[in-house]
Amino acid sequence: MSSACKNIIAELNRGDKLEGDNYDIWYRKFQYVLEEQEVKETLFHLMEEPEQGTTAQHIRDQEAYNAWKRKNSIARITLLSCMQDDRMCEFEEYETAKGIWEALKEKFGATSATKVRRFNQKFNDYKKRPNQSMRQHLRVMPNMIRELKTAGQIMSDEQQVQAVLRSLPESWDPMKIQMTHNDNVKTFEGISRHLELEDERLEAARPFNESNYASSSSGMKRKRGNFGNKASEQANPKKQKKHAKRGKKGGKKDKTKMKCYNCDSLGHFARECTEAKKVLSLDTSRKYAYVSSCVMLAESNPLWIVDAGATDHVARSCEAFTEYRRIPKGTRWLYVGNNTKFAVMGIGTRQLHMRGGKTLILHDVLYAPEIRWDLVSVLALLKLGFSLNFYDMGLHISLGSVFYGSGYTYDGFIILDCNTTTSSNNNDRFTFVTSSTNNETDVWHARLGHIGVDRMKRLAKEGLLGSLAQIDLNTCESCLAGKAIRKPFGKATRAKYPLQLIHSHICGPMNVRARHGASYFITFTDDYTRFGHVYLISHNSEALECFRRYVNLVENQMDKTIKCLRTDRGGEYLSEQFKELCDEKGIVRQLTTPYTPKQNGVSERRNQTLLEMVRSMMAQANLPVSYWGDALLTAAYVLNLVPTKSVISTSYELWTGRKHVLTHLRPWESTAFVQNISHPHGKLVPRGKKCIFIRYSEPSKRYVLIDEQTDGSVAEIESRDVTFLENDFPKRGEIDKEFHLKELIDPTDTPPIQPMEVNASSNELPQLSGRNTLVDNFSMMKSKEFELRRSNRGKIPRCHFEIEGEAFMVALHDDLESKSVYEALSCLNSDEWNSAIGEELESMKVNHVWDLVD
Known part of the structure; x- marks a missing residue:
């Protein structure tokens, strides 16, 4: 049996035996005893003696019964021994511990209306006794609250706070009033903390009395006893040596060098001082210590604290000053107890409206915004003739026979009872101050x-x-x-496996059509692997068909299904057909917020990277801009094989699960010799044909090259038997290095340029709508095809400007002119342009410059 269990049994046998009224605490202690003795289960379980037998099961049952019987005997004897004699005689007739336990519970533990009323009466009548400390008083009340809770009556926090206030004696009435109006005190623990702090303050501030004298006398007796022990220590050197060792480890201190904080004398501690305790001292040598505690430790609060150590009144806000004078920064400082200084920003006059109706005017108030409390100096009030009468619960302020106001104690401080505040408050009387400040x-x-x-x-x-x-x-x-700004974008959540999230975006139309007629390209990027697929399309309406092909391809390859698709709000993604396809496949749609492309940042970044690679490849090559489609497919192929910041390896490895090599990669548009298999072999026929590499073949491990025919057209060749000249980039067609490939975002940009190699009749230009009639007529005239004739006008020699200033002015004027009809009619001078175009068309009509036909 452990020592803790023995102590509990000793307590139960000594004075805590069961009488009946103490059942609630007795049965808790008794359960700890039985649990330590490992016999607690006998209180809740019975076991009957098994039948006699010789089988193994009968033997096990008999052993279990013998063990239970032994535990039951221990529990029963312990139960009866922890009762008073009359109770023991009453319950010893029960043969099992379970029977005794249930009988006790039925008699003393049952909840009844009478028991609840008795607990309530006991709780309501409980008062703090004069010789009882606040800590002891507050330790009794939680037990009563638990008794009521056990009886089925649960008290709210507010009821507990009211019960604590009701139990305080009349000497605590000021504290009761203060706690009643304090909205921050809402729980039993909160009010207990305030009351214990106030009790400690009162105990420390209580003057010298008989109780202190008694404790001091007892201390002196102990000292005399120690002197006697000292003689015995001298007779016993081992004991003296032991005490010396203990002193070295931080035991008793040498008091001869200790200074008393109460009387400033040497040789004793403040708790042993026989002089009267100091309540509030006006000693200027300690004036900063009290200010330091106020400023550095207390929380910011709209209260005026009466400070006996402060030399001047101090305010942390000057908004309520009736008179105010700003002083240069750094000319005056406010020092506190820990040698910290705060700058004084100004000096003024402040009025405090006391609770009784009087107005206390404070002159020469220092404005220090860094201080955390407003302080009223006792010295400054005494100089003006005020009388301050301090007592255990606060102070009274008077001037002659006129009573001005009072103060109350709070958290160890004396707070001036006034109505003025500089902070926002819930009371209506402060509303006008806050309102004027806000205005x-x-x-x-x-x-x-x-x-x-x-x-x-x-x-x-x-x-x-x-x-x-x-x-x-x-x-x-x-x-x-x-000043509206965009909210920052948080970190996106990454997918956990392939096809969980797909990013898609359409880029285009480009400012020049690809050689196969494409003006757009659409990308699909897997979020987990960042493996991307690119499709060239001639119109954004083809996005649906591309997505259908992509879904069938990747779901068949990965043996998984696409869970989510993230796109912008382009019309191609919001069509009913696209929505039906996603619903059919069970794909969840994620659409970006309007004008927020960053929410689709993966696709936006992928498209930007592809275009940057295409521009760089075409800047090195010597092919027309119409080959940007082939360069794009090449860039997309390479991008899947190289590392990225988002994945630990490469997209190809995560997508296919296989390692890859880069030895087959070649510079785009480099010269290549392909084995000539279409021409009959002869002894003098070349075995290779010079071509230009334009992309990689997706279905097989081959290169796609172009070969220029004798009629000027080109033919695509796919072959794996290729030898490259990686530093040779042949030139084909007209190359404009100053022409930049870009995406047409603004509808006023020039429509895509049709490359010469593609039949213009098979690709219609995008139609513009929403313009006025004049622009529509002009567009219709422009779209008509006319037979060009050679001009009969002779050549006019160029006229070069000789003055640089005039040339610069002409260049500047050219830059300011509109580049298209649409731009001219949408600028600030659109009315003048509209009139000028009308006059020009009318002049052409009168002079029969054009013959309009149906």
Whole structure:
């Protein structure tokens, strides 16, 4: 049996035996005893003696019964021995511990209306005794609350707080009033903490009395006893040596060098001092210690603290000053107990409206915005002739025979009981102060051109905003309209496996058509592997068919299904056919917020990377811009084989699960010799044919090359028997190195240029709508095809400007002119352009310059 169990049994046998009224605490202690003895299960289980037998099962049953019988005997004897004699005689007739336990529970543990009323009466009548400390008083009340809870009556936090206040004696009435009006005290623990702190403060501030004398006398007796022990220690050197060792480890201290904090004498501690305890001292040598505790340890609170150590009144806000004078920063400082100094920004006069109706005027109040409390100096009030009468629960302030006000104690401080505050408060009497402050802050905010709050606080701190010292700016709708910014984008959640999330985006139309007629390209990128597929399309309406092909391809390859598709809000993705396809496949749609392409950043970044690679490849090559489609497919192929920042390896490895090699990669548009298999072999016929490499073949391991025919056309050749000249880039067709491939975003941009190698009749230009009639007529005239004739006008020699200034002016004028009809009719001078075009068309019609036909 452990020592803890023995102690509990000793307590139960000594004075805590069961009488009946103490059942609630007795049965808890008794369960600990039985649990330690490992016989607690006998209180809840019975076992009958098994039948006699010789089988193994009968033997096991008999052993189990013998063990239970032994435990039951121990539990029963322990139960009866922990009862009073009359109770023991009453319950010893029960043969099992379970029977005794249930009988006790039925008699003393049953909940009844009478028991609940008895507990309530006991709880309501409980009062703090005069010789009882607050800590002891508060330890009894939780037990009563638990008894009521066990009886089925649960008290709320507010009821517990009211019960604690009701149990306090009349000497605690000021504290009761203070706690009643304190909205922050809401629980039993909260009010207990306040009461214990106040009790400690009262105990420390209580003057010298008989109780202290008694404790001091007992201490002296102990000292005399120690002197006697000292003689015995001298007779016993081992004991003396043992005590010396203990002193070295931090035991008793040498008091001869210790200074008493109460009387400033050497030789004893403050707790042993026989002088009267100091309540509040006006000793200027300690004036900063009390200020230091107020400033550095307390929380910010709109309260005025009466400070006996402060030499001047101090305020942390100047907004309520009736008179105020700003002083240069750094000319005066406020020092606190830990040698910290705070800058004084100004000096003024402050009025405090006391609770009784009097107004206390404080002169020469120091404005220190960095301090955390408002302080009322006792010395400053005494100089003006005020009388301050301190007592155990606060103070009274009077001037002659006129009573001005009072103060109360709170958290070890004396708080002035006044109505004025500089902070926002829930009480109605402070509403006008906050309202005027907000209005003044709004006015200064408008005067300063809607600058930020931080800058206004700096100006107010330096006293440049007049009487405004605390910035409390309301929500400014003008700032919301003029300074609206985009919210930051959080980190996106990555997919956990392939095809869980697919990113898609359409790029185009490009400013030049590809040689096969494509003006757009669409990308599909897997979020987990970042493996991408690219499709060249001539119109964005082909996105549906490309997505259908992509779904069939990847789901068959990966043996998985696409879970989610993230796109922008382009019309090609919002069509009913696209929606039906996603619903049929069970694909969840994720659409970006309008004008927020960053939410589809994976596709946007993929398209940008592809275009950058295409521009770089075409800048090195000597092919026309119409070959950008082949360069794009090559770039997409290479991009899947190289590492990225988003995956640990390469996209190809994660997608296929196989390692890859890069030895087959070749520079785009480099010269290549292909084995000539179409020409009959002869002794003098070349075995290879010179071609140009344009892309890789997806279905098989082959290169796609172009071969220029005798009629000027080109033919594509796919072959694996290729030898490259990687530093040779042949030239074909007209090459414009100054022409840049770009995506047409603005509808006023020039439509895609039709390459010469593609039949223009098979590719229609995008139609523009939403213009006026004149523009439509002009577009119709422009779209007509006319037979070109050679001009009969003679050549006019070029006229070069000789003055550089005039040439510069002409160049500047050319830059300012509109580049198209659409741009001219959408600029600021559209009316003049409209009139000029009308006059020109009318002149052409009168002069019969054009013959319009149906």
